[in-house]
Amino acid sequence: MESFDIDICKYASMQDEKDIVVDLRNPDLFSFGSLPQAINIPLDRLGELMDLPYDRKVYVFCQAGEKSEGVAELLRQMGYEAWNLSGGYREYLKMILQETI
Helix, strand or coil: CCCCEEEHHHHHHHCCCCCEEEECCCHHHHHCCCCCCEEECCHHHHHHHHHCCCCCCEEEECCCCCHHHHHHHHHHHCCCCEEEEECHHHHHHHHHHHHHC
């Protein structure tokens, strides 16, 4: 099976403003921080993903990157150009903390 994972830290350095970035974590976690330009569509509201435009790349992530892998696969099956941001927000936070030290 082909992998559609991109390391979240690598993506953060090449993010395009045309991309759709979806944070799948719950709203409480999202309110504490997320990737720039991310929108919050938690796992319990996955139906809202179907409202996303098909003509833009969609990148999804969760806390550790495991749940988002399945969501990216589902979106691909539905015709989206979707990618999982592996490592999740946890890895992104590690990167941010290392940059500030």
